[in-house]
Amino acid sequence: MFKGIYNWVDERLDITPIWRDVADHEVPEHVNPAHHFSAFVYCFGGLTFFITVIQILSGMFLTMYYVPDIINAYGSVEYLQTKVAFGQIVRGMHHWGASLVIVMMFLHTLRVFFTGSYKAPREMNWVVGMLIFFVMIGLGLTGYLLPWDNKAYFATRVTLQIADSIPVVGPYLKELMQGGQIVGAETLTRFFAVHVFFLPAVLLLLLVGHFIMIRRQGISGPL
Amino acid sequence: MAHGDKSNEKVVFVGDSRVRKGKGFIVPPDYTAYPGKSEAFIPNFLLKEWMVGVVVLVGFLALTIAEPAPLGYPANPNANIIPMPDWYFLFLYQFLKLPYASGQYVAFGILGVPGVAFLSLLLAPFLDKGKERRFYRRPVASSLMILSLISLFYLTNVSWTHYQNELKATGQVPEHIQREEEAREKRAKGLPTSSAIQQKEIAIVDKEDTAMETFKKAGCVACHAADLKGAAGPSLRGVGDKHNKDEIMKIIKEGYEGKMPPQYDNMIAQGITDKEIDHLADWLSKQKAAK
Numbered sequence: 001m002f003k004g005i006y007n008w009v010d011e012r013l014d015i016t017p018i019w020r021d022v023a024d025h026e027v028p029e030h031v032n033p034a035h036h037f038s039a040f041v042y043c044f045g046g047l048t049f050f051i052t053v054i055q056i057l058s059g060m061f062l063t064m065y066y067v068p069d070i071i072n073a074y075g076s077v078e079y080l081q082t083k084v085a086f087g088q089i090v091r092g093m094h095h096w097g098a099s100l101v102i103v104m105m106f107l108h109t110l111r112v113f114f115t116g117s118y119k120a121p122r123e124m125n126w127v128v129g130m131l132i133f134f135v136m137i138g139l140g141l142t143g144y145l146l147p148w149d150n151k152a153y154f155a156t157r158v159t160l161q162i163a164d165s166i167p168v169v170g171p172y173l174k175e176l177m178q179g180g181q182i183v184g185a186e187t188l189t190r191f192f193a194v195h196v197f198f199l200p201a202v203l204l205l206l207l208v209g210h211f212i213m214i215r216r217q218g219i220s221g222p223l
Numbered sequence: 224m225a226h227g228d229k230s231n232e233k234v235v236f237v238g239d240s241r242v243r244k245g246k247g248f249i250v251p252p253d254y255t256a257y258p259g260k261s262e263a264f265i266p267n268f269l270l271k272e273w274m275v276g277v278v279v280l281v282g283f284l285a286l287t288i289a290e291p292a293p294l295g296y297p298a299n300p301n302a303n304i305i306p307m308p309d310w311y312f313l314f315l316y317q318f319l320k321l322p323y324a325s326g327q328y329v330a331f332g333i334l335g336v337p338g339v340a341f342l343s344l345l346l347a348p349f350l351d352k353g354k355e356r357r358f359y360r361r362p363v364a365s366s367l368m369i370l371s372l373i374s375l376f377y378l379t380n381v382s383w384t385h386y387q388n389e390l391k392a393t394g395q396v397p398e399h400i401q402r403e404e405e406a407r408e409k410r411a412k413g414l415p416t417s418s419a420i421q422q423k424e425i426a427i428v429d430k431e432d433t434a435m436e437t438f439k440k441a442g443c444v445a446c447h448a449a450d451l452k453g454a455a456g457p458s459l460r461g462v463g464d465k466h467n468k469d470e471i472m473k474i475i476k477e478g479y480e481g482k483m484p485p486q487y488d489n490m491i492a493q494g495i496t497d498k499e500i501d502h503l504a505d506w507l508s509k510q511k512a513a514k
Contacts, residue, residue, distance in 0.1 A: 027268040029259030034271045043275045050276050051283075074297040075419035081294055082406075082416065088291050093283070095292035100283060102311045113347070113368055116356030121249040123348035130345045137311070144309050150398055153298035154306035162319060167330045182300075218251030223357050 021215065030222035042219075044108035049207070051101040056200065058094040066146065068192035070185045073148035098140055105133055117220040125213040132206045135199055142195035148188060156191070157183050295398030296418050304398060305389050314375050317382035340371065425460040425512045427451055434506030437499045441490045446483070451510070456483060461512040468508035475504060 010016055029035045031042035065084060067076040080087040109129070112118055118126035145156045160183065164174040179186030235244040254261045262268055296302070308316050315337060318324055324332025343350060351364040358365040390397070406416040427450075439449065446456030453459065466474070476487040490500055 023263065023265035025264050026254045026261040027264050028254040028261045032260075032262070032268060032271060033275060035260060040275060043272055046272050047276060047279055050279070054283075070298070071420075075417070077294060078417060078419050081292070089287055092287035092290070092292045096283065096286050096290070099310065110368075110372075114358040114365070116351075116358065116361065118348040119351075119354065119356060120348070126348050127345060134341075140309055140311065147294055148298045149295035150298055150302045150304050151293075151295045151307065153300070154302075154304055155308045158306045158316070159308065159312075162333070165329045166333050216251070217249075218254075220356070 025215065028219060028222070031219055041107075041111045044104050044111055048101060048104040048108050051097050051104055052203075052207075054093060055097045055101060058090050058097065059196070059200075061090050062094055063196060068146070068189055070148060070188055073146065073188060077147045077149075098143060101136060102140065105136060109133065115220065115223060119220075122213070122217050122220065125210060125217065128206055128209050128213065132203065132210060135203045135206065139195060139199050139203070142191040142199065145188065145191045146195065153183060156187065160187075293397075293399030295402055297420055303395075305386060305393070305395065307386055310379070310383075313382040314378035317378040317385075425510075427460060428463075428509050428511065429506060432506050433499075434503045437495060437503045438506075441486065441493060441495055441500075441503070443486070459507060459510060461510055463508045463511040466508065468504050471504040471507045472501070475500065 033040045065080040145152045160174050164170045179190045237244045319332050409416045447459050448454045451459045478485040
């Protein structure tokens with residue numbers, strides 16, 4: 001019966017080539033850790049994506065409890081951390097995953113750099129990858145404020161001070177991020193919106209571009 | 224297909240569109256060109272990648288269970304803590320403290336070094352254009368990257384050591400550790416462990432009491448408001464938790480820390496008796512937050 005449904009959809013949408021392109025392409029031996037243990041360095045990109053998926057899922061569950069306003073933000077995080085079943089685990093995964101994703105991405109970048117994989121024809125994919133890196137850093141920066149504890153508050157104040165000292169655009173950038181004269185209610189809602197809607201949207205677009213380019217250009221050959 | 228796939232046509236179009244088909248695409252290498260055992264992505268290769276993923280996942284979950292995510296005390300602009308960004312910003316944070324990257328040189332500190340570094344990282348493939356891929360045959364690119372990595376680790380380490388020393392010098396303990404210890408102590412005593420600021424409203428005790436009339440007649444409402452929530456003066460709801468009857472009596476007679484003038488003579492002039500004032504003080508001392 002499933003085959004019947006599949007065939008019916010396939011006749012109308014021609015979906016077979018799409019998934020066959022993803023599933024059936026050949027992966028060469030030199031990136032396969034089963035054949036060469038040292039090829040585990042080629043896994044960092046996949047692991048970055050794996051942790052990113054964990055971040056998205058755990059983040060979705062966190063927003064079920066998190067309240068982005070200055071009176072309730074801390075209380076909601078504390079409630080999540082101490083009272084909600086598995087809340088500590090989910091928040092822990094999101095917290096440590098944020099660090100882990102930076103580590104994995106850093107290692108992936110170094111692998112690509114030292115194997116010279118960014119060379120023609122893969123220049124654009126490197127640029128998109130670096131943009132992903134910056135978006136991830138932005139996610140880390142905005143997510144750090146959300147628990148609204150002292151560490152978050154003071155780190156954000158320092159960050160905005162640094163943004164303020166950029167010549168010419170600095171003060172405007174600071175006011176845009178801060179949403180007013182002080183780090184307060186507006187800053188929290190802005191950081192929340194950027195962390196939960198703006199940056200993940202940009203991230204997903206960039207990831208799609210990254211993956212399409214990998215399929216188009218193939219994995220770089222052995223050294 | 225409007226134009227067909229015949230290759231002998233002069234102009235070939237993409238699908239049934241009006242877009243002319245070019246032929247500039249750099250075709251990726253066919254992996255059959257490489258010696259060895261290539262295999263299908265799904266399921267063969269993904270299974271192997273998943274095995275690496277599982278090892279990472281187990282380590283990750285062990286960390287998550289062993290070390291709960293830190294949480295300090297609620298944000299308070301007057302708190303005395305050493306501001307620290309997340310660990311992956313430490314190198315930048317420390318760099319911007321260097322003498323030639325701060326103060327009057329701050330523009331250089333922000334745009335000069337990190338700006339150039341990040342821009343050249345972004346545009347690396349356009350700067351390192353040679354065909355050679357092996358890092359030891361690309362001495363300029365590789366040594367610049369290794370130098371950056373060394374300074375990255377160095378600056379991060381300096382920043383972290385500095386933070387640890389500062390903590391020791393000021394005798395501070397990071398707040399997430401403080402909070403955890405406090406919560407543990409409270410739990411042992413059976414108290415609620417929350418550090419969140421409680422927003423519970425304190426109710427007026429004995430609202431119908433005659434003291435309320437005295438309170439209004441004496442003009443206390445001008446500063447403390449008719450609902451006792453305070454206006455120019457502080458809220459008097461729950462004032463009994465702070466002061467007993469004698470202290471309140473003293474405040475009425477002598478004022479409070481220069482912020483409130485003595486009210487006693489004024490009240491007598493309003494025709495309020497000593498007995499009523501005594502009852503008012505008694506009533507105020509009973510204003511305690513419900514337990």
